[in-house]
Amino acid sequence: MTLATMPAPGERLPIGDERAAVSAVFSPLYQQIKSLLVAALERGEWKPGEPIPSEQDLAARFQVSQGTVRKAIDDLAAENLLVRRQGKGTFVATHHEPRAQHRFLRIAPDDGEERATTSRFLECKRIKAPAETVAQLDLRAGDAVVYVRRLLFFGERPVVLDDLWLPGAAFKGLTAERLAEYRGPLYGLFETEFGTRMIRAEERLRAVAAVPGAAALLNVAPGTPLLQIERVSYTYGDRPVEVRRALGATDGFHYRNTLA
Amino acid sequence: MTLATMPAPGERLPIGDERAAVSAVFSPLYQQIKSLLVAALERGEWKPGEPIPSEQDLAARFQVSQGTVRKAIDDLAAENLLVRRQGKGTFVATHHEPRAQHRFLRIAPDDGEERATTSRFLECKRIKAPAETVAQLDLRAGDAVVYVRRLLFFGERPVVLDDLWLPGAAFKGLTAERLAEYRGPLYGLFETEFGTRMIRAEERLRAVAAVPGAAALLNVAPGTPLLQIERVSYTYGDRPVEVRRALGATDGFHYRNTLA
């Protein structure tokens, strides 16, 4: 029986009580199961890329029918926290997949050609969080943040200049060396090395004139219109974990979006 | 029995054959039901804002279980073609709801205050479709399109200059007078008066410098960076029904987007 073999780590209560502990809250069963699954994801019971237990096992663990577990997982798959693979199982979503990158990197070349993107990191330092960032990241005045500046290339062409502010506590070991060595998407690094999984972001886009510094890096004339993207990223429980400001050159490139 | 009372208009076959007609195609039952529902929506069997038959009635009509109909409707609700309302029924989505407007008007004031938006129509004429538009709207060379130019105000402030190209055939009676009289979202007009329901759009965003004409209308200096939004809208079956190019002033306003 899988029941006895799968106690939730950190849960001292027998299985039956894992459910009893939340069933006092009035809400549909499958939503309670959803919360339990998110909590398990959050505490790292299953790591990004790994499979979660089968629907049958989870049904046994939570003492509900398989159909109820299925509905909970359906929701989480729709929210991109989990990925179903027929015949194989259900997996924790990860940023180390082309699929996730496509969702969060919205700048693309006009001709639609796939181009290799590479990062050049220009700066990485710990600073006292600016007042605005304190508010956006739910920090306390005086808290530290890690500030990163990077230039994103499509092929040989510099296209996006990113400035990032990350909570100092969660990103303690993030250094310029670490960034320079790393290959792959930044969110993949955050997820693997810092246990911080970004799942959602809110953006505000504007057109702005290039200031001299940015213009030089992006290889455009000062004053050139650039696409400015202000992003706040969130992890489980809608906790903000990153503030990012991007400046993108949009001659030959564009920001793609689907309204549905 | 509702079976006999609900023949699909335009379907001469008895009910059983409505399903048999498609069941030759191999695909899950609920997807076939989905297609049948979309086809019914497309031919206007139920109009925007109206309720569709209950799940029980549809199950009887298509000779499947209620659970299968439910799954088909779940999908269509997720795609925003239908709207479920507990206790009341399931309704055909319409652009005459604040909800739909929020989905397709992504420019918003920075302070988050709700502001009344009004349109001023500057132009409306039939022209021969430009070559690019021919391709985007799947027309034939020489086909006519209706060209519309309008200025969108937030309160007293002109914020977005829109240029629209619509297929001439479907929008035959669209005139400047018609537009001037109308109150409400453009897509609402298209849906109600021209039987063309927009359900999805693809956009490409860029930063561009304001040309003198646009600058004057938007009350900014020539050369000011503007947000340019190129949109192609689609109706049922992914048929393109509108090309739109917007130029937005982004001082005090922004384009909001959620990545999830």
Added chain:
DNA sequence: CAGTGGTCTAGACCACGTG
């Protein structure tokens, strides 16, 4: 072949809106 998610069914009961 066994195990996984995917589909389909049938039936019970609940929550909500309306008369």
Added chain:
DNA sequence: ACGTGGTCTAGACCACTGC
């Protein structure tokens, strides 16, 4: 009280994956 969608269950069978 009735009809709607919403939840939950139980069980059967299918489709895909990997051993």
